Amino acid sequence: MKQLRVTGYGLRVKNAKRLILFLSLLVTCHLLLVTSVSAEDIQSKAAMVMDAATGRVLYAKNPELRLLPASTTKLMTALVVMEKANLTDVVTVSRRAAGAPPTRAGLKAGDRVTIETLLYAALMKSANDAAVALAEAVAGSEEAFVKLMNRKALAIGVNNTHFINANGLPGKGQYITAYDLSKIMRHAIKHPVLKEILGTRITEISTETGKTMFIKNTNKLLWSDDDLLGGKTGYTNQAKHCFVCAGEKDNETLIVALLGSPRRDMLWRETEALMGVGSKVLSNNEEPVVYLTRADYDAANMTTAAYTKKTAVRVAKKNYKYKKTKKQVITAGKKTANKKQVVTSSSKTTKKQQQSADYKKSKKIIAKSKNTKKTNMAKKGNYDDKG
Numbered sequence: 001m002k003q004l005r006v007t008g009y010g011l012r013v014k015n016a017k018r019l020i021l022f023l024s025l026l027v028t029c030h031l032l033l034v035t036s037v038s039a040e041d042i043q044s045k046a047a048m049v050m051d052a053a054t055g056r057v058l059y060a061k062n063p064e065l066r067l068l069p070a071s072t073t074k075l076m077t078a079l080v081v082m083e084k085a086n087l088t089d090v091v092t093v094s095r096r097a098a099g100a101p102p103t104r105a106g107l108k109a110g111d112r113v114t115i116e117t118l119l120y121a122a123l124m125k126s127a128n129d130a131a132v133a134l135a136e137a138v139a140g141s142e143e144a145f146v147k148l149m150n151r152k153a154l155a156i157g158v159n160n161t162h163f164i165n166a167n168g169l170p171g172k173g174q175y176i177t178a179y180d181l182s183k184i185m186r187h188a189i190k191h192p193v194l195k196e197i198l199g200t201r202i203t204e205i206s207t208e209t210g211k212t213m214f215i216k217n218t219n220k221l222l223w224s225d226d227d228l229l230g231g232k233t234g235y236t237n238q239a240k241h242c243f244v245c246a247g248e249k250d251n252e253t254l255i256v257a258l259l260g261s262p263r264r265d266m267l268w269r270e271t272e273a274l275m276g277v278g279s280k281v282l283s284n285n286e287e288p289v290v291y292l293t294r295a296d297y298d299a300a301n302m303t304t305a306a307y308t309k310k311t312a313v314r315v316a317k318k319n320y321k322y323k324k325t326k327k328q329v330i331t332a333g334k335k336t337a338n339k340k341q342v343v344t345s346s347s348k349t350t351k352k353q354q355q356s357a358d359y360k361k362s363k364k365i366i367a368k369s370k371n372t373k374k375t376n377m378a379k380k381g382n383y384d385d386k387g
Helices: 002-035 070-084 115-124 128-139 142-155 178-188 192-198 264-282 309-343 346-383
Strands: 046-051 057-061 090-092 112-114 202-206 212-216 228-236 240-249 252-261 289-291
Touching: 046 178, 046 264, 057 178, 057 264, 070 115, 070 128, 070 142, 070 178, 070 192, 070 228, 070 240, 090 128, 112 115, 115 128, 115 192, 115 202, 115 212, 128 142, 178 192, 178 240, 178 252, 192 228, 228 264, 240 264, 252 264
Parallel strands: 057 289
Antiparallel strands: 046 057, 046 252, 090 112, 202 212, 228 240, 240 252
């Protein structure tokens, strides 16, 4: 009888252990499913999570899609400056640099500041005047500096990127990929000075004459995420919101790059989610994933910067079809107007003249509104830059 009781108790203990093991496995699987991030969860056009120590890709969405870099370009500007100049070198700000639109630190032509001061302004406030001043100080002109940028890009294995200026304002031939942007950040944080600047929330810079300027970092995650080492934001109308950063998770350094996000607040949410994904991959709780989505967009709508040759052809055909359709509509409108004139009786000359006058007046109004819209877009256009 005692033997039976002991056996029964043993069975109950064994079953309880099995139940606990099953429940723990179920909870683990549930957590893995909940925390995994699919391509649909990331609204940015391209995304990348990279292990900073090895360069290993932990997660990617359209990693080789060419998109506009916006002010993340300034990271490459900083890398070239660190290689070619001394932090204590004093620079005289030119008139061209001081007038660089639209985000500025407040530098005036003739101001004398150190290279380090300009780096703080360019990387924290995303100041375009500081970026141009750095370029001119190193190479004599921004054009000559851009050649150094592209040369440096190739030297560090950034092969699918091309720069046309030092500040990231959009233009023909300027593009980057999320994969390349991650590589640039990986090299940037190897420089202690750049790592320090990128992780600084607020500071004050000054010129040789004592004029001070208050600088606040555009990276909002520095105020909410203690694991973040630093990052660089970017925005223009065409590029949308961009961000690249480095952070520490479980004693590992991760890099997250996002390009073409529709909203700034979405950058912060997606960055935190992707940091979590990268950490799980490194701890072997998830497998690395690369998503390739259908991409009908490219850098600044330039077919030369399309994702693939097929995409370029598709975009070109789409644009041609749109123009042709628009032309047909206009032609049809003209035919309708002529038809009305034919139907109109010759006895109703006054009415016909009135219609013609109204038609001409409406054309003038439409033309005026179009010109106004073009002027407003020209004023805003590529220079709507939040850094």
